[in-house]
Amino acid sequence: MFVAQLSKSPGGKAMALSVTGNLPAAASSPRVDDTLLVRRAQQGDTVAFEALVRNYDRTVLRLATHLTDSAEDAQDIYQEAFLRAYRNIGRFRFECSFYTWIYRIVANLCCDHLRRKQLHDRYAYCEPYSGHDEEREETVLDRASDQRAGTSPERAALNGELRKRILWALNKLSARERMVFELRHYEGLKLQTVAAILSTTENTVKNTLFRATHKLRLQLAEMR
Numbered sequence: 001m002f003v004a005q006l007s008k009s010p011g012g013k014a015m016a017l018s019v020t021g022n023l024p025a026a027a028s029s030p031r032v033d034d035t036l037l038v039r040r041a042q043q044g045d046t047v048a049f050e051a052l053v054r055n056y057d058r059t060v061l062r063l064a065t066h067l068t069d070s071a072e073d074a075q076d077i078y079q080e081a082f083l084r085a086y087r088n089i090g091r092f093r094f095e096c097s098f099y100t101w102i103y104r105i106v107a108n109l110c111c112d113h114l115r116r117k118q119l120h121d122r123y124a125y126c127e128p129y130s131g132h133d134e135e136r137e138e139t140v141l142d143r144a145s146d147q148r149a150g151t152s153p154e155r156a157a158l159n160g161e162l163r164k165r166i167l168w169a170l171n172k173l174s175a176r177e178r179m180v181f182e183l184r185h186y187e188g189l190k191l192q193t194v195a196a197i198l199s200t201t202e203n204t205v206k207n208t209l210f211r212a213t214h215k216l217r218l219q220l221a222e223m224r
Helices: 034-042 046-068 071-091 098-120 153-170 175-186 191-197 202-222
Strands: none
Touching: 034 046, 034 071, 034 098, 046 071, 046 098, 046 175, 071 098, 098 175, 098 191, 153 175, 153 202, 175 191, 175 202, 191 202
């Protein structure tokens, strides 16, 4: 999944890095502390960086997929996020956790992606909700419909319809508003953590989340 060819390591040595797929963890090895892995990666240890990728590849891809609603775009952002992390690992100063740092990189890439889409389409990156999108690509929200055993087809259809409506409403938010809403409600992060990821204050995040929630309620109310 992550494949990068780089001419130099963070420590300046000529080398190539190749990380593919969801890297399998060692059979009996406990997870090494991120701080130690980062320090090793800063010294040019690509195995250490591969371990960091393995620790966060699924969460990074999940976040990118939620925000772009596109498996293809999410893969591109996933690749670019870890490539940027690798190129800039030497500048990491441990002022925050690696977790916060990689999320910040992904968030910035996703915000740029959403803004570019919004420049080309007044509805961000999807067609307005019409209630019958047979040709529309299945989304993360669609796949999250209630598929438990015993669920009636009628209930499953209603859940799928609701998720389409929510997605349409999310697409009406600004890139920043959607980012805050996704990090808080889909990733389940605390406001303080969201603020750290977005390099802003907790109060600013609260205000942005309030605006996003208010807009979503208005959009969904109009569709009843």
